[in-house]
Amino acid sequence: MTVNLLPILPEIVVLIGASVVLLVDLFLDDDRRHIGYWLAQSTLLVAAWATLRTLDIDVVRVMHDLVVDDLVADLLRLCSFAAVSLVLFYSRSYLALRGLFRGETFVLILFALLGMQVLITANSFLTLYLGLELMSLALYALVAMQRGERAPAEAAMKYFVLGALASGFLLYGMSMIYGATGTLEIDRVSRAVLAGGENEILLIFGLVFVVSAIAFKLGAVPYHMWVPDVYHGAPTAITLLIGTAPEFAAFAMLLRLLGGALVGAEVDWQGMLVVLSVLSVTLGHVVAIAQVNLKRMLAYSNIANMGYVLMGFLAADVTGYSAAMFYMVAYVLTSLVSFGMIVLLSRRGFEADLLDDLRGLNTRSPWWAFVMLLAMFSLAGMPPTIGFYAKLLVLQAAVKAGFVWLAVVGVIAALIGAFYYLRVVKLMYFDEPVDRSPIEARADTRVLLSANALALLLFGILPQPLMGLCAVVLVQSQFF
């Protein structure tokens, strides 16, 4: 009997890499912690290479149908590798100054990434759940890693308790769907639901719980309560991690569960997503206005942005899914810059997480002010940044699917949101700086963060290749 391990090669690489970092770190003293860091970075590089080498345009199901390797999985995996790698690059000195530049941090980040990969490639409720738990467990621990501080411990506790509740929802929903269809494998559930004739009420009840769990992981209203507290309380480097790579995993969960397993119950989940989407975009944007803490403001902005992802997704056709996917990529790319800037501006014993800390950034450093400006423009959805096309595609998809009023709500909410994004720009360019200390950063951080910000502009001017890629990948993965 032969076992085809090639489709899960990236997972194997990351698992081995994490174990190697764990073992090597045992023999390193504090001056040589950077070896663990570079091992983690090279693991990501090898994993990306393995993904590209085993690229297969067909949908392959392996490990007794527990895993599916399609182009969506490959694309989302590559995106998460890139995001985690950038997170590590940006937060290196931040972690070092706070005693977090340790082997455990890299190991837990790699295991969280492994969880995301398992979730992204899941073809069974079982693997999907295990991937989610692996990712969440590592993230809970990462939030609490900074010992002796009250805020991270509180954030980790809230994240843990509410995350456990969401896992409970998910399991309960999955067990009901299992009861209705008699299988855990996503493609078989999909066929069973499409064929109909199963216990309709049981299926819809299961769907409600599953949608709640997904909304919780995305941070959509009314399941958003944990987002501001966790984003605010966690060390900024960890906030940067939580706000970026796991979003791809959450999107994969949305796609695999609603776009895959429950595609036959489309009419039912469309209505639920409409409610989640409307609440998220309005509440997220309105509450963000009242925030004085930058991390909290970006957390509410995250809630609103997830509302837009859902708005695209609920169109439930190829335009909708690819718009949502493009939106997610654009949002993560922007988040990397906005949270990356907070990490960059923080120094020993100082967190640049208040809006006032951005005052007069232009006089301190015109370039970094411009980088932050690009991120804010992209979040506000202004041309010529990537955020504009992301919003445009999502709204188009909603209109095309017949939800014109939803698109109108989306536009009005975006206008409200533009206020607080532009307030950041005003603070940076038209106010006098309170704090005139020079901005210091490692050369690699500066180059990559600048490149990342310019990518917002580049994809804003030339969005077609990325848009096309999202659509092609979804069609090739047989979501239609």
Added chain:
Amino acid sequence: MNFQTFIFYVFAAILIFAALRVVTTRNPVHAALWLVLCFFTAAGIWLLLQAEFLAIVLVLVYVGAVMVLFLFVVMMLDVNFDSLRSKFRSYVPVGATVGALVLLEMALVVIGSSVAGDAAPPAPVGRNTKALGRLIYVDYVYAFEIAAVVLLVAIIAAIALTHRGRRESKYQDPGRQVKVRRQDRVRLLDLPAETKGE
């Protein structure tokens, strides 16, 4: 009533008696030992159902590991059981209500279900240890490995969050102990000689 049914009733009677003793006995160590008896008789009932692997696992894991841990906790933590027991009667209404509800639900399931009773148990296919092994290590090996990683992450996270560094801990380094030389331990002092009678 054949012999198997007879054995079942014997085990069931012991199980119920032991379970009652767990909550009524005064000495917490005895309660833990009664719970061990519960597990043994439950394992016996599983054996009657031809689930020999689960029966052995119940004995090995629960009796061998979990109960030992229970006993340690009971013996090491100084819990005042008398003060806990003083409110024993005040819990009776709640306990009785919950117990009655569970009993009612079980009765409804057993009476209302068409599966229980009339359907014959499926004929055993080979040994179920082998069947379970196939499931875990062949069909679900990927999920099994990921579950193992989840446990590993739990260990790492627990240690990373609670370990306070090894600076204050006292430990022996056998290498240094072996390499010790006479000069490190014995110091010869050149004391002026004392003469008797001065």
